Amino acid sequence: MHSESATRNAHVPARSPESASNGDALTHGPQQGRGRVEQNHDEHQIPVDLPEVGTLGVVLIAVVALALFGGLFLLGWMPHKKQQAEARKEAAEASSAKPIVDVSKPKTTSGAVEIVLPGDVQAYQTTAIYARTNGYLKPLPPGIDIGASVKAGQLIAEISSPEVDAELEQARASLEQANVNVGRATNEYNFNKGTFERYEGLSKTGGVTQQQLDEKRAAFNIATSSLKAAQASVLVAQAAIKRLTELQSFERVTAPFDGVITARNYDAGALISATNTSPGKELFRVDQTDTLRCFVSVPQGSSTDVKPGQDADLLVRNYPGKPFKGSVARTAGAIDPATRTMRVEVDVPNADHRLFPGMYGQIRFKIPRDRPAVVLPTSAFIFNAQGLRVAVVDGHDTVHYRDVTIGRDFGSEAEVTQGVTPDDRVVTNPGEHIAEGVEVTVNAPKGKPDAKSQQASTRQPQHEQQPKQK
Secondary structure, three states: OHHHHHHHHHHOOOOOHHHHHHHHHHHHOOOOOOOOOOEOOOOOEOOOOOOOOOHHHHHHHHHHHHHHHHHHHHHHHHHHHHHHHHHHHHHHHHHHOOOEEEEEOOEEOOOEEEEEEEEEEEEEEEEEEOOOOOEEEOOOOOOOOOOOEEOOOOEEEEEEOHHHHHHHHHHHHHHHHHHHHHHHHHHHHHHHHHHHHHHHHHHHHOOOOHHHHHHHHHHHHHHHHHHHHHHHHHHHHHHHHHHHHHHHHOOEEEOOOOEEEEEEOOOOOOEEOOOOOOOOOOOEEEEEEEEEEEEEEEEHHHHOOOOOOOEEEEEOOOOOOOOEEEEEEEEOOOOEOOOOEEEEEEEEEOOOOOOOOOOEEEEEEEEEOOOOOEEEEHHHOEEEOOEEEEEEEOOOOEEEEEEOEEEEEOOOEEEEEEOOOOOOEEEOOOOOOOOOOOEOEEEOOOOOOOHHHHHHHHOOOHHHHOOOOO
């Protein structure tokens, strides 16, 4: 490095005093603050050291920096402070504002309360008709099929059973034979009876021996027994004829009552067995549909209000808006411990056969009440550690809680038996933030301003109530 600097200095020419003075002039002239360079003969630039900055410059730079920082800080802090002030203001307004609640007065029902319960519609009578004799099914009478109306005792089918017919003829022949035996036994009885009586009279005078009398007595007794046996044979033959006659009568299948054929499971020529009584194997099924039975399970709370003879309506989807009048025929008179309901039968006339057995419907009871019931929406009830309560707003818009007792539950509404009156204003949207004694703002329903808003409107200045004149 020393050799390189020496070589560089060797090529730098010596400056004259004029050039030195000129160089200083250049250094402290308009180019002050910039580095001065000198060129050697090889046109290389040589850097020159910068001048030192004074204390005044440092102070100025620090002041400018602080001012810039302060401006930026104010630009960021002022909006934040404004937001905090607005948030505190809103929080204060929210904490001091009164809760807004919706109120409604309890509804009162009329003297009779309607109860609608699901019901099961069944035929007044339904019978599955099975065969009681073996044989082949003859062609059905004309018009006998599913949906046909039949009368009690009407022939609906015949079964061909030649075995039963033959057995009946045999039984009748046996009866004739038994009658003949009875006649012969009667003759023998009469003859032996007369002979014994004669011998008995002669024995008193010594006309016959005791041995002869005993023989005639034995013959008379045998004749008596033979007559009784013959008479019993007649009874046996008569019973056989009666049994076979009844069995033969089962070849004719008749309707047990007036009704409609709702099932037919065999065609003509089918082999019928009297022992096949499994479900679905009946010949016919006949339902009596002039009157229908509707069975309904009444809850325990209403079981004492439903009594025989009481009117009831049957509602079905097939006929919307058209109730079918009926009456309570009978009740079970006991509560089922499994469901806590009582089974009730309602009879509904069905002379026009518009209703069918097996339908699903609803039974509507009208329960008379001694006094009107109070009904509230279920959203108004509060259930907590204090029990079941509702919030009531008094005349000063102050909330007070009352204990209530619920009667019947209608889903979206429930009956209140104790705790409120029809004149109370009940909060329909109570919450946990509403405490006892809190003043609230009553939210008037749409289109129905509350009393306070109406009073405020009546106190408006006169110039605001009258239209401006042009």
